[in-house]
Amino acid sequence: MLRLITDFDGPIMDVSDRYYHVYTLCLATYQQPGQFIKQLPKAEFWRLKRAQVPEWQIGRLSGLNPEQARAFAGMRARIVHDVAYLAYDRLLPGAVATLEACQRAGLDLVVMTMRRDRELAAPLKRHRLDRFFAPTHRYCISDHYVKTDDVHDKPLLMARALTELPPATETWMVGDTEADIAAAQAHGVKIIAVLSGIRDRTQLAQHRPDYIVNNLQEAFDLIQQTHYRHAPRPVTARHTYPASSRQLTQQGAY
Numbered sequence: 001m002l003r004l005i006t007d008f009d010g011p012i013m014d015v016s017d018r019y020y021h022v023y024t025l026c027l028a029t030y031q032q033p034g035q036f037i038k039q040l041p042k043a044e045f046w047r048l049k050r051a052q053v054p055e056w057q058i059g060r061l062s063g064l065n066p067e068q069a070r071a072f073a074g075m076r077a078r079i080v081h082d083v084a085y086l087a088y089d090r091l092l093p094g095a096v097a098t099l100e101a102c103q104r105a106g107l108d109l110v111v112m113t114m115r116r117d118r119e120l121a122a123p124l125k126r127h128r129l130d131r132f133f134a135p136t137h138r139y140c141i142s143d144h145y146v147k148t149d150d151v152h153d154k155p156l157l158m159a160r161a162l163t164e165l166p167p168a169t170e171t172w173m174v175g176d177t178e179a180d181i182a183a184a185q186a187h188g189v190k191i192i193a194v195l196s197g198i199r200d201r202t203q204l205a206q207h208r209p210d211y212i213v214n215n216l217q218e219a220f221d222l223i224q225q226t227h228y229r230h231a232p233r234p235v236t237a238r239h240t241y242p243a244s245s246r247q248l249t250q251q252g253a254y
Contacts, residue, residue, distance in 0.1 A: 003168035008113035010176025010197020018088035150179035
């Protein structure tokens with residue numbers, strides 16, 4: 001069985017509108033009466049985010065003074081993942097078609113994300129993505145887990161997944177951040193980084209993924225080229241899924 005583990009934001013969901021909306025909201029919150037503020041165009045803001053320019057520096061580039069910029073960065077960190085703002089996220093073009101192609105090809109699909117359970121459940125249902133990922137094939141953070149940092153926490157999700165999921169003959173990971181790369185590399189999983197998310201090529205290349213491609217479709221094409229070159233096309237299996245999800249709790253259990 002060939003398994004594809006994919007991140008949610010970046011390969012499947014475009015979060016740029018949400019991040020930009022929160023940026024403008026935080027900027028307006030700390031602007032003083034009469035203060036000149038330079039609101040960055042979305043394309044420039046997203047270029048800076050993908051280059052990992054710190055939030056406080058984005059605040060300074062937008063006209064905030066140092067104290068305002070620190071407060072701006074703190075507010076952004078507190079609210080950017082609030083459920084109320086997740087409605088700004090949208091499906092990346094071609095993501096659903098690629099997931100459908102993966103199913104037809106017989107891939108065992110797993111989603112692995114640093115979203116909390118409540119942050120994952122709603123968009124899965126809203127966009128009908130739950131048809132691709134069985135509840136037992138959804139790895140996320142529990143609603144009460146206290147995060148350290150993604151590069152530390154995501155390998156814990158990967159370790160749990162590799163222990164709990166049925167054996168696979170080959171496993172691939174697709175993601176858009178250094179946390180995805182770290183999670184895969186820590187457990188000997190081949191990692192394809194995509195440029196459709198929150199990191200640019202320069203940032204991704206520093207962490208030495210196996211491949212860098214533009215999007216999920218290209219990642220799937222690459223997997224097919226390498227795995228199916230000398231193998232017969234597998235038959236899609238029918239699954240019956242129990243109604244449970246896998247969540248990382250503060251104790252490291254699900």
